[in-house]
Amino acid sequence: MAVASPPRARIGRLERSALTGVLVREVVNYSSYWRASTFSSTVEPTIYLLAFGFGFGSLVSEVAGYDYVEFVGTGTVATAVLFSSAFPAMFGTFVKYQFQRTYDAILAAPVDTEELVTAEALWMAMRAGVYGCAPLLVAIAFGLDPSWGMLAVPGVAFVSGFGWACFGVAVAGFVNSIDNFSYIVSAVLTPLFLVAGTFFPLSQLPEWAQIAGEFNPLHHCVELVRHAAFGFEGWTDVLRLGALVVFGLGMWRLAIYAMTRKLVD
Amino acid sequence: MTDLAIRLRGVVKRYGAITAVDGLDLDVPYGTCVGLLGPNGAGKTTTMRMLTAQAIADEGELEVLGFRLPEESKQARAQLGVTPQLDNLDVTLTVEQNLLVFAHLYRIGRADRRAAIERALEMANLGDRRDSRVDKLSGGMRRRLLIARALVHRPRLVLLDEPTVGLDPQVRQELWALIDALRTEGTTILMSTHYIEEAQRLADSVLIMSHGSVVAAGAPADLVAQHAGKDAVEVYGSPPRLAEVESTARAAGFRTRRTGTSVSVLGVEGADGRAPEGERRPANLEDVFVLLTGEEIA
Numbered sequence A: 001m002a003v004a005s006p007p008r009a010r011i012g013r014l015e016r017s018a019l020t021g022v023l024v025r026e027v028v029n030y031s032s033y034w035r036a037s038t039f040s041s042t043v044e045p046t047i048y049l050l051a052f053g054f055g056f057g058s059l060v061s062e063v064a065g066y067d068y069v070e071f072v073g074t075g076t077v078a079t080a081v082l083f084s085s086a087f088p089a090m091f092g093t094f095v096k097y098q099f100q101r102t103y104d105a106i107l108a109a110p111v112d113t114e115e116l117v118t119a120e121a122l123w124m125a126m127r128a129g130v131y132g133c134a135p136l137l138v139a140i141a142f143g144l145d146p147s148w149g150m151l152a153v154p155g156v157a158f159v160s161g162f163g164w165a166c167f168g169v170a171v172a173g174f175v176n177s178i179d180n181f182s183y184i185v186s187a188v189l190t191p192l193f194l195v196a197g198t199f200f201p202l203s204q205l206p207e208w209a210q211i212a213g214e215f216n217p218l219h220h221c222v223e224l225v226r227h228a229a230f231g232f233e234g235w236t237d238v239l240r241l242g243a244l245v246v247f248g249l250g251m252w253r254l255a256i257y258a259m260t261r262k263l264v265d
Numbered sequence B: 001m002t003d004l005a006i007r008l009r010g011v012v013k014r015y016g017a018i019t020a021v022d023g024l025d026l027d028v029p030y031g032t033c034v035g036l037l038g039p040n041g042a043g044k045t046t047t048m049r050m051l052t053a054q055a056i057a058d059e060g061e062l063e064v065l066g067f068r069l070p071e072e073s074k075q076a077r078a079q080l081g082v083t084p085q086l087d088n089l090d091v092t093l094t095v096e097q098n099l100l101v102f103a104h105l106y107r108i109g110r111a112d113r114r115a116a117i118e119r120a121l122e123m124a125n126l127g128d129r130r131d132s133r134v135d136k137l138s139g140g141m142r143r144r145l146l147i148a149r150a151l152v153h154r155p156r157l158v159l160l161d162e163p164t165v166g167l168d169p170q171v172r173q174e175l176w177a178l179i180d181a182l183r184t185e186g187t188t189i190l191m192s193t194h195y196i197e198e199a200q201r202l203a204d205s206v207l208i209m210s211h212g213s214v215v216a217a218g219a220p221a222d223l224v225a226q227h228a229g230k231d232a233v234e235v236y237g238s239p240p241r242l243a244e245v246e247s248t249a250r251a252a253g254f255r256t257r258r259t260g261t262s263v264s265v266l267g268v269e270g271a272d273g274r275a276p277e278g279e280r281r282p283a284n285l286e287d288v289f290v291l292l293t294g295e296e297i298a
Helices: A016-058 A068-099 A102-107 A113-131 A134-141 A148-174 A178-194 A207-213 A217-230 A235-263 B044-051 B073-077 B095-105 B110-123 B139-151 B169-185 B196-202 B220-228 B239-251 B285-293
Strands: B004-015 B018-029 B033-037 B059-064 B067-069 B080-083 B157-161 B188-193 B205-210 B213-218 B231-236 B255-258 B262-266 B279-282
Touching: A016 A068, A016 A102, A016 A113, A016 A134, A016 B095, A068 A102, A068 A113, A068 A134, A068 A148, A068 A178, A068 A217, A068 A235, A102 A113, A102 A235, A113 A148, A113 A235, A148 A217, A148 A235, A178 A217, A217 A235, B004 B044, B004 B188, B018 B033, B018 B044, B018 B188, B018 B213, B033 B044, B033 B196, B044 B059, B044 B157, B044 B188, B067 B073, B080 B139, B095 B110, B095 B139, B110 B139, B139 B157, B139 B169, B169 B188, B169 B196, B188 B196, B196 B285, B205 B220, B205 B285, B213 B220, B213 B285, B220 B285, B231 B239, B239 B255, B239 B262, B255 B285, B262 B285
Parallel strands: B033 B188, B033 B205, B080 B157, B157 B188
Antiparallel strands: B004 B018, B004 B059, B059 B067, B205 B213, B231 B262, B231 B279, B255 B262
16 A cells, blocks of 8 residues: 655754643642642641741741741742652653553654653642742731732742742752652752742851852742832843753753653663 | 655664663565564564653664654654553443543544544444443443544554453454554554454464564465474473473474473474374474573573
8 A cells, every 4th residue: 555755844842732731631630639739838837837937926026127927928930840840850750651651642742852851840830829829828918018019929939930840850860769859858948948048048048158149049949939029120130030940941851851861771 | 755654774772781682673664564573572562662662762763653762752652653561441431431532632623523533433333332430431442442542633543552462262352353454444544452363364474572682574375484494393292201201302303392281393394203102283483483582591
């Protein structure tokens, strides 16, 4: 049976239909686990907010010119972003390629690794954009004054969440065992989480730690959210946003590299 | 114009010091079902993965549906369906949701999506289980769903990697009927299997692989006639007796193979009394398989 050669139309990179296909899979799956995911991503940062805000808040009334509950309430947005992006990206990605073999199925369809990683990270960034607002809403319930600038918070959380989701995907792509995540959580995420200006201002730390803190993407997220609530600081915030974009782009390429190594022999 | 859905020439794939596929040539004409037969580790799954560019060949030329791999693999993947050896369904989703997801991944337009899902459900006979979660399905139903998922976009070529592995005989027969229906419709199929009966029943032609290379190729009946003759004699007995039968038969110019409990002496038609006493039976593809791939597991 002779069959005509197919048209040579080139299928491009990062096609919308491929990204949509992967996103649809995530959205349909989300319907089966949204309760657990929403619970862990919002309740945990909220507990931090309540514990630190009212615990330390009873000892320290004001920090860096802000009421302590308001200081922590804006800071824990970054914690929610981290918890709803980096952690699910690490564990979810590992489970999907190692145990569920989901990515084998997707890559047998007209989807490339670059599109797969991008769509997965976009989905987690969207969730981070939404979940990141939870601590802010709790803080508002406890007295934080709403402001127009807060409308930028989902956007900041999305950009930051994209970077952290890509970070998580990259880590999952490099490790050989799920146990190795312990090293990343203990040696990377916990220090970054604590030295982000969430619970205390970096200005309280030694100078070298303050300088190091400027390389912590979580710190830029904390500062941007805080400024969104209390007033932006012009070019400083533009630079902070730029840092988050650079972090996101760098992690995105690293995640694609790591997953290509993992998924394509 | 080409009449080949798959064309591989001199394909080599190495994993460190191990050569999984070693100079493979493979032709799959449109409208045929070709079986890749071989023991575990023969290179069948690696070959399948190279056809979807999930493994990249170190050497050789690969063309699928007229597209060069790996450069144009995405175009090829849009027109082929894959049933993997290991179940990778979304187990917390329903049957219909699994098909919906892949209708999107295979870029079926909104207007055609519903009809495509219904057709796949009907083909796999899963219409009455459309709302069942996958983790509530039997092993056979999950396999049928995997095949339905690969067919949802009406692919021109279907890759079936060990489609019935681990299933009981009744379920296997059910799947054979499904694959046979596909073949009858004219879908091109490349199927890897280590079940000889499966290849014999379904494949128009078979490639027997061993250690990454093709050691024989042709229609199942031709391969049997060429390598094992028409008839075989099965001789049972104690291990020393089997060794003796084997030695005598070989000395008389017959080919033999062990079955575990017996020795098969092959090509005994027209032996004029030189063949040993035993149960006479037609030679089959399993005889060829064991003869060509070796009696011991590597």
